[in-house]
Structures are given as structure tokens and as C-alpha cells.
Amino acid sequence: MIGVVATLKVQPAKASEFEKVFLDLAAKVKANEPGCLMYQLTKSRTEEGVYKVLEVYASADALKAHGSTEYFKAAGAAMGPTMAAAPSIEYLDGVE
Amino acid sequence: MIGVVATLKVQPAKASEFEKVFLDLAAKVKANEPGCLMYQLTKSRTEEGVYKVLEVYASADALKAHGSTEYFKAAGAAMGPTMAAAPSIEYLDGVE
Structure with a gap:
């Protein structure tokens, strides 16, 4: 099992555009990837624009x-113009 | 929906003791908490003792x-002596 925490800094003015693209991606992941056990978008409570x-x-x-x-790949291209910084991706090893 | 990322720094010499207690806790969470949709222990690939x-x-x-x-509560008490630092808990708002 592998965990990922992807931190995405979005331009606050483009947050709703980002969320729309991401949620469409998440629906496709859930529909097509049985090996993806969780793919949950969340938003920081303390830092504006941080997901x-x-x-x-x-x-x-x-x-x-x-x-x-x-x-x-298509969602990545569509989200690019909404980002305020490069994404930071942390890969973690599942412990079972 | 609410997301949580709990960062736990464990004394490297007590890692296996920590994992045993945590995995027992995770089994109880899965068995008893339908409102908990994911509860996955993972380990850092870069920092020793960081879960x-x-x-x-x-x-x-x-x-x-x-x-x-x-x-x-019982697991928290049992894990306490295996920790190298206080836990850091980040609460996040689910976006749906």
C-alpha cells in the first residue's frame, strides 16, 4: 500500500475553477481505478488557497x-493555470 | 467530510512496538467506526521514525x-512511551 499527500497551492481568485477541474478528475479516478482506495480533496483551515x-x-x-x-494528464494541464506554485508531492509507504 | 494528517515521531528503537499498538487500534477503528472512511498508517521514506x-x-x-x-484512549496511552515528540495533527476540510 502506498500513501500520497499532494499539497497544491492555488491562486485564491481561481479556487473555484481549480475545485471544478479537480472534482471532475476525482470522479474519473473513483470510476476507473479500483487500485486507488482513497482520493480525497481537502482544504487547509489555516492557509488560503492551500489544498x-x-x-x-x-x-x-x-x-x-x-x-x-x-x-x-488532461486535468494536470487544466489545473496548471490555477496554481500559485509547483505542487509538492510526498510519497509514503503503507504500514500493514 | 473531514481529513486528518497526523504526524507521529517515534523513537526508532521502539518502532516495532509502536506499529503493533497502532495496527491493533486501526483494526478496531475499521471494525467499529463506519463514519471513518480511511485510517491508514504510513511511514516516511526520508525521515527515520516519522509516521x-x-x-x-x-x-x-x-x-x-x-x-x-x-x-x-487506551492506544494513545500505550503509544506514549514510544514517541520521540508530541504528535502534530492537521485538520482539513473535505471538498466535495
Whole structure:
């Protein structure tokens, strides 16, 4: 199992545009990726424009498959102009 | 929906003791808390002894119920002596 915490800094004026694109992506992930066990968008309570995606994958293969889908690449391109900084992605090893 | 990222710094020599107590707690959470949608223990790939718990709750009530169970309190007491520092808990608002 692999965990991911993706921290995304969004331009506050573009937050609703970002959320729309991300939630559409999340719906596609849930519909198509049985190896993705959690893909939850959350928002910081203390820092404006800061989102964290809490992700859990059943395996390294499931994580790799996620990143190689056409809809993931398309969402990344669509979210790019809403970002205030480069994303920060932390990979974590599941303990079972 | 509420997300939580709990960062736990464990004494490296007590890591296996910590993992045993935590995984027993996680099994109880999964068995008893339908409002807890994810409760995954993960380990840092870069910092020795650093664990992150990725948690998602259906509601604030579900999070409150989690923290008030007897098994959560007992696990907290059992994990205390394995810790190297106070836990750092970040609460996040789910975006749906």
C-alpha cells in the first residue's frame, strides 16, 4: 500500500475553477481505478488557497497506472493555470 | 467530510512496538467506526521514525466519536512511551 499527500497551492481568485477541474478528475479516478482506495480533496483551515489531496493506493502499480491515465494528464494541464506554485508531492509507504 | 494528517515521531528503537499498538487500534477503528472512511498508517521514506496517519471522516461527529472511544484512549496511552515528540495533527476540510 502506498500513501500520497499532494499539497497544491492555488491562486485564491481561481479556487473555484481549480475545485471544478479537480472534482471532475476525482470522479474519473473513483470510476476507473479500483487500485486507488482513497482520493480525497481537502482544504487547509489555516492557509488560503492551500489544498491537500489524501491518496491511498493498493500498490505501486496502481499509483503508476493513476499517473499515466489520459484524464490525469488532461486535468494536470487544466489545473496548471490555477496554481500559485509547483505542487509538492510526498510519497509514503503503507504500514500493514 | 473531514481529513486528518497526523504526524507521529517515534523513537526508532521502539518502532516495532509502536506499529503493533497502532495496527491493533486501526483494526478496531475499521471494525467499529463506519463514519471513518480511511485510517491508514504510513511511514516516511526520508525521515527515520516519522509516521503519518492519513484519515478521512464522513463528518465532524464521526471524528469526535473516534477520539472519544475507549480503545483510542487506551492506544494513545500505550503509544506514549514510544514517541520521540508530541504528535502534530492537521485538520482539513473535505471538498466535495
